[in-house]
Amino acid sequence: MDTRISLLDSAERAVRQRGFDGFSYADLSKEIGIRKASIHYHFATKADLGFALIERYAERFFATLADIRNSGGSAAEQLRSYIQIYRDALAEGEQVCLCVALSAGRDSLSTEVLDQLNRFHAESIAWLTEVFERAAQDGSVSGCALPIEDATAALALVEGAQLLARARKDVSLFNQGVAALIARLATHPVH
Amino acid sequence: MDTRISLLDSAERAVRQRGFDGFSYADLSKEIGIRKASIHYHFATKADLGFALIERYAERFFATLADIRNSGGSAAEQLRSYIQIYRDALAEGEQVCLCVALSAGRDSLSTEVLDQLNRFHAESIAWLTEVFERAAQDGSVSGCALPIEDATAALALVEGAQLLARARKDVSLFNQGVAALIARLATHPVH
DNA sequence: TTTAATCTACCTACTATTAGGTAGGCACTC
DNA sequence: GAGTGCCTACCTAATAGTAGGTAGATTAAA
Numbered sequence: 001m002d003t004r005i006s007l008l009d010s011a012e013r014a015v016r017q018r019g020f021d022g023f024s025y026a027d028l029s030k031e032i033g034i035r036k037a038s039i040h041y042h043f044a045t046k047a048d049l050g051f052a053l054i055e056r057y058a059e060r061f062f063a064t065l066a067d068i069r070n071s072g073g074s075a076a077e078q079l080r081s082y083i084q085i086y087r088d089a090l091a092e093g094e095q096v097c098l099c100v101a102l103s104a105g106r107d108s109l110s111t112e113v114l115d116q117l118n119r120f121h122a123e124s125i126a127w128l129t130e131v132f133e134r135a136a137q138d139g140s141v142s143g144c145a146l147p148i149e150d151a152t153a154a155l156a157l158v159e160g161a162q163l164l165a166r167a168r169k170d171v172s173l174f175n176q177g178v179a180a181l182i183a184r185l186a187t188h189p190v191h
Numbered sequence: 192m193d194t195r196i197s198l199l200d201s202a203e204r205a206v207r208q209r210g211f212d213g214f215s216y217a218d219l220s221k222e223i224g225i226r227k228a229s230i231h232y233h234f235a236t237k238a239d240l241g242f243a244l245i246e247r248y249a250e251r252f253f254a255t256l257a258d259i260r261n262s263g264g265s266a267a268e269q270l271r272s273y274i275q276i277y278r279d280a281l282a283e284g285e286q287v288c289l290c291v292a293l294s295a296g297r298d299s300l301s302t303e304v305l306d307q308l309n310r311f312h313a314e315s316i317a318w319l320t321e322v323f324e325r326a327a328q329d330g331s332v333s334g335c336a337l338p339i340e341d342a343t344a345a346l347a348l349v350e351g352a353q354l355l356a357r358a359r360k361d362v363s364l365f366n367q368g369v370a371a372l373i374a375r376l377a378t379h380p381v382h
Numbered sequence: 383t384t385t386a387a388t389c390t391a392c393c394t395a396c397t398a399t400t401a402g403g404t405a406g407g408c409a410c411t412c
Numbered sequence: 413g414a415g416t417g418c419c420t421a422c423c424t425a426a427t428a429g430t431a432g433g434t435a436g437a438t439t440a441a442a
Contacts, residue, residue: 003391003392019210019212019295021210021212021213022212024426024427024428025427025428025429026426026427026428034391034392034393035392035393035394036428036429037392037393037394037395037429037430037431038391038392038393040428040429040430041390041391041392042391044429045428045429046428046429100295100354101295103295103354103355103357103358104210104291104292104294104295104354114358117358118358118359121355121358121359143334145370145371145374146370146371148367149367149368149370149371149374150371152352152355152364152367152368152370153348153352153368153369153370153371153372155351155355155368156347156348156349156351156352156354156355156368156369157344157347157348157351158347158351159351159354159355160346160347160348160349160350160351160352160354161343161344161347161351163291163294163295163347163350163351163354164294164312164343164346164347164350166294167293167294167305167308167309167312168309168312173343176339176340176343177340177343177344177346177347178344178347179336179337179340179343179344180336180337180340180341180344181344183336183340194417194418215400215401215402216401216402216403217400217401217402225417225418225419226418226419226420227402227403228403228404228405228418228419228420228421228422229417229418229419231402231403231404232416232417232418233417235403236402236403237401237402237403383442384441384442385440385441385442386439386440386441386442387438387439387440387441388437388438388439388440389436389437389438389439390435390436390437390438391434391435391436391437392433392434392435392436393432393433393434393435394431394432394433394434395430395431395432395433396429396430396431396432397428397429397430397431398427398428398429398430399426399427399428399429400425400426400427400428401424401425401426401427402423402424402425402426403422403423403424403425404421404422404423404424405420405421405422405423406419406420406421406422407418407419407420407421408417408418408419408420409416409417409418409419410415410416410417410418411414411415411416411417412413412414412415412416
C-alpha cells in the first residue's frame with residue numbers, strides 16, 4: 001500500500017519534470033528500492049500507471065479548486081489562487097501541471113489517459129467559466145469578454161507560461177506572462 | 192542534399208506531432224527510404240539533427256515575422272497574422288510550434304538545442320514587444336498593459352492554446368482560447 | 383488448535399524489441 | 413583517386429513486460 005503510493009509520488013514527479021516518456025520502470029525501481037519486476041505487481045503496464053497518475057492528480061486538483069470556490073472570496077481572489085497553484089508547481093522543482101506534461105507527449109498515451117486529460121481540461125474550463133461569470137457580477141475583474149473565452153484563455157495562459165518558464169528555468173518568466181491578467185484583478189474586495 | 196532536406200522535413204513533422212522522443216532514426220528510415228545507418232551520414236547524432244531542426248525552424252519563423260513587420264499593417268493586423276501562424280500549424284496536421292514540442296520534453300535535449308530554444312522565446316517576445324509598443328501608438332489594440340508583459344502573455348497564450356487544442360484534436364479550442372485577445376484588436380485601420 | 387489453502391508483496395532471471403551509434407565496404411561522380 | 417552518399421552487418425544499452433518462485437501473513441477447515 002505504502003509502496004504503491006511511493007510509486008505514484010515518484011512517477012508523478014518524474015512525469016511533471018521530464019514527461020511520460022522521460023522515466024522508466026528502472027528509474028522508479030532505483031528510487032523506490034524495489035525491483036523493476038515488482039512494480040508490475042502494482043501497475044501491470046505503464047499505461048495503467050499513467051491512468052492511476054492522472055486520476056489521482058485530477059482528484060486532488062479539483063478538490064483544491066472546490067476549496068477555493070467555497071472560500072467565498074471574490075472572483076479576483078479566486079483567480080489569484082488559481083494562478084498560484086501553477087506558480088507553486090514551478091517553484092517546487094521545475095514541475096509543470098501533470099496535464100501539461102501529458103499533453104506534450106500525447107502520442108504515447110493510451111486512449112483512457114487521453115480521455116482523462118480531456119476531462120481535466122473541460123473541468124478546468126468549466127470551473128474558470130464559473131469564476132468569470134461571478135466576475136461579471138462582482139466586478140472584481142476588468143476587461144472581461146465572454147466567460148468561456150476568458151476561461152479558455154486563462155487556462156491556455158497559465159499552461160503556456162509554465163512551459164515557457166520551465167524551458168528557461170526561470171519562474172519570473174511565468175510571472176511576466178501572467179502579469180497582465182493579474183493586473184486586471186481588483187486588489188480590494190468589491191461589492 | 193535532397194535527402195538532407197527530406198530528413199529535416201520528416202523529422203520536423205514528427206517532432207511537432209509527437210515530441211523529440213516520439214520518433215526514431217528507424218522511423219525516419221522507413222519514411223525516407225534510406226537505411227537507418229545512412230541517416231548518421233547526414234546527422235551524426237540525434238542531437239545534431241535536433242539542432243539543425245530548430246535552427247532551420249527559427250530562421251523560417253523569424254523571416255515570416257520580419258515579413259509581417261515590414262508589411263506595414265497596424266499592430267492589430269500584425270498580431271492577427273502572428274496568431275494565424277499558430278492556428279495554421281494546428282490545422283495542417285495537429286502540429287504544434289516546434290518550440291512548444293521541444294519545451295515539453297526538455298530533459299532529453301542537448302544544451303545547444305536548449306540555448307536555441309531560449310533564443311527563440313526571447314526573440315519572439317522581443318518581436319511581440321515591438322508590436323505592442325506600436326499598438327500603444329496606433330491605438331489598434333485595446334486593454335494594453337506593459338508591452339513586455341502583453342508580449343509574454345501573448346506568446347504563452349498561443350503556445351498554451353495550441354497544446355490544449357491538439358490534445359483534444361479540435362482547432363476550435365484554439366480559437367476559443369485566443370478569442371479574447373482577438374476581440375481586443377481593431378478591425379479597421381486606425382491612425 | 384493445529385493444519386491446509388490462499389493471498390500479498392516481493393524476488394531472480396529472462397524475453398523480445400527498440401534505441402542511438404559504429405565499422406567497413408561499394409558504386410558513382412568530379 | 414578523393415570525396416559523396418549510400419549500403420550491410422553489427423554493437424551496447426535500455427525499454428516494457430513475463431515466467432516462475434518464495435517468505436510471511438491471513439483465512440478456513442479438521
